[in-house]
Amino acid sequence: MQRDQLLAGRYRLLERLGSGGMSAVHRAYDEVLERDVAVKVLVDTDTNARQRIRGEAKAAARLSHPHVTSVYDYGESALDGVEVPFVVMELLGGHTLEHRLAVGPLPPRAGLRVCAEVASALAAAHDQGLVHRDIKPGNVMLTPTGAKVLDFGIAAAAGAPEIDFEGRP
Incomplete structure (x- = not known):
């Protein structure tokens, strides 16, 4: 994927923020709503990976x-001749907790606040x-407004059978 590629006729890709x-x-x-967003683009074209990213979008959009990253859209678009799925999310400012902890432990009050915000997000998901x-x-x-939980990529419905990375129960 290159800078300035357009997904679905409206999302212009800029710099890469990260990858997995x-x-x-x-x-x-977003050229329609004239705002910056984060776009997660699937680079694996496997059918099961497509199902997982769509499932992630549906789960997080609910x-x-x-304290949960908002999902705005899901779609598929041709990139370099291949249809790729993507999820459009709110663009967050700040750093991951992992990045922050590399500097050293959080002060106790800040650590408790982060734990409470993450617990609140997980309770909402549950x-x-x-x-x-x-x-x-x-x-x-x-x-700046608090902790946000990212990446519902391997979320599961409570009580649903476990599915492995190849999509098998």
């Missing part, structure tokens, strides 16, 4: 909570029947 095994997150500009399953410092963003 299956996807890359870019700062992007949540409306001040109220919707979702289990995050990957809470770690790298999936918590410290923003």
Whole structure:
């Protein structure tokens, strides 16, 4: 993926913010609503990976909570001749908790605040029947308005059968 590529005729990809095994997150500009957003683009074209990213988008979009990253859109778009799925999310300022902890421990009051905010986000997910399953410092963003839980990529519906990375029960 290159800078200035357009997804779905509206999301202009800018710089890469990060990447994982299956996807890359870019700062992007929504040309319709004229705002900056984060776009998570699947780089693995496997069918099961497509199902997982769509499931992530659906799961996170069900949540409306001040400590959960908002999902705005899901779509598929041609990039370099291949249809790729993507999720559009709010663009957050700040750093991950993992990045912050590399500097040293949080002061006790700040640490307790982060724990309470993450617990509140997880409680909201649980109220919707979702289990995050990957809470770690790298999936918590410290923003000027508080902690935000990221990446519902391996979330599961409570009580649903476990599915492995190949999509098998």
